[in-house]
Amino acid sequence: MDIAETVRKLCWIPGVSGFEHKAAELVAEMFKPYCDKAVTDKNGNVLAYKSCGLENAKTVLLDAHLDQIGLIVTEVLENGFLRFAPVGGVDPRMLPGNEVSVLADEPIYGVISCVPPKFLKESEKNKAVPIEELYIDTGLHDAKTRIPIGAPVSFRQNPAKLMGDVYVSKCLDDRAGVASILLAMEKLKDAKNLKCDVAVLVSVQEEVTGLGAQSGVYSIRPDYAIAVDVTHGRTPDGPSEGTFQLGSGAAIGMGPNFSRDLTKKLIRTAKAHDIPYEIEVMEGNTGTNAWTIQIVAWGVACALLSIPERYMHTPIEAVSTSDIEAVSELIYRFLIGFDGEAEK
């Protein structure tokens, strides 16, 4: 499986939080070749299963979220202009001039408006334009009949390859995570000595409510869960602490959100197989599905593997494909060596 090609396929599918059902169908198809079965549920989650065939085998859940941040139409104005609200954490400063798809019955092209500097008052010049004052310009004369209020909106930036293996795209958060699980399942396809059952949850609404992780994990009832998400890549304008160089491997989470035994097992696996990794210490809420999953039903022993990503929640999210590979390799090596007892 070519990583960049897999990521490209996954990122192309629109799945704004709350509107993931179509994406779920497509993603379920991608998992089918490597699993005993892959289905979608009423919330739009993808649930896939691979059994090891042993009786009383423990279940390890791999989770990555399907949804992406986006916008939602709140009002259709004259001359094809739309007002909108954010879905998930959107930085208003990177919106003006961006191209979007309004996901009505047929996707509709739009550009986010901006006020040219010469039209700004002196006092406004250094201020970001608040989201309430921006419009989507569809250029349509009949927008009112074609676009319903409540239609989701996705970015439509084309992906790009930078130097080395840096890949740029919208919604790599968290399709990069989905890709690393897909790759791990592919590697696992012909594994002979699997001693645990594997379940995959590609979950909805991580960016807003956590519904997908909550409901999906409740259905699956795993013994262990490894959440796969993105973490902040290091940039010149950001902090150097708590951020990771692209290409530095899997970031393994540590803190109260995680099972110490499961985490140690992952670290030992990484060391044994020369898989690059770093430790990401989080003293409280990790802002990932692991936080939700840990306390579903009677509780789940959790771990978190993250892919460093620059410019999170923009249309130009950037990751190194070697980090996706590192996470998938770590998941694969862990699963084939795991007999269901983390503390050993």
Next chain:
Amino acid sequence: MTELVKMLCELPGASGCEDEVRNFIRKAIEPFADEIREDAIGNLMVFRKGEKALERPVVVCAHMDEAGLIVKNITDEGMLKFGFTGNVDIRTAIGKPVRFGGTCGIIGIKAVHLTTAEERKTMPKAKELYIDIGAQSKKEAGKKISLGDYGVFDSKAVEFGGGMIKAKALDGRTGCAALIKLLGETPAIDTWFCFTVQEEAGLRGAATMAYALDPGFALVLGGTAAFDLPEVKNGEAVCRAGKGIVIPFMDDSAIYDKELFGLLRMSCDNRGLPWQTNTRVLDKTDAGSILKTREGVRTCALSVPVRYMRSPSCVASVSDIELLPEAARAFLEELGGESE
């Protein structure tokens, strides 16, 4: 015409590095030219004999350049520090892809999670921005990029909505497309069709072009800022996309020749070409430079209303763009007719 505009807009032509645009245009117009000149700073001047000649040459011009980027430094981490050649709205630069020849990059901004509420309300300064090309070090970046390299926004030209087009560089390139179209036919009068450089850098190419040709009349083609957004009161909008070509009476660079302003209006009226004029005074065109050349040149302009000027996502109406060569042709015809 639309296909030509789209092709032209996608070419890189930062002020100071218009070569690819000029080469494309030169190839397109060579079969129709009676004389072609290129000057020391890169202007392309193309003469085509008309059905008759005026006493002094007539110039119709548009600018080839766009507000682009230039690399000023490479950081130890392999990020590019850069300046804008021309006025770019930095609000629209953040988070956008750019390219330097075949090397892609992105203008980054740290993730929203890492910002303070105050930071989210404030625009970063141009000096704080950087371009990420995926290099891990200064040395690695140096393999692909040198100081002084010119770049442009990577923005595809797209037709959308009810006859709209989105592209970068729409301002100058709509004018260039109109000139190329007009060069394909015999003009009513002898005309120099001129493609200028460095308009965005301060109306500089037009100065040497006008000095060299010493025209009797000049007509400047291009785009002008439209602010026809919802809740903008009538006159505040300046002009409106899809409502016809703009015949300006005045802007920040020029007070246009009163008689030529009248002639343009009459030319359009006589042929049923829809026109409007600007309802606010702002923006600059090459006219500001041309009209002060030598003893002064009588100058006028025709402009396409362009939303989101100085952004990588300019928007204009195809119907307005198509009016540009029509109105310019009408002007040349009337100018020829008047001289009789």
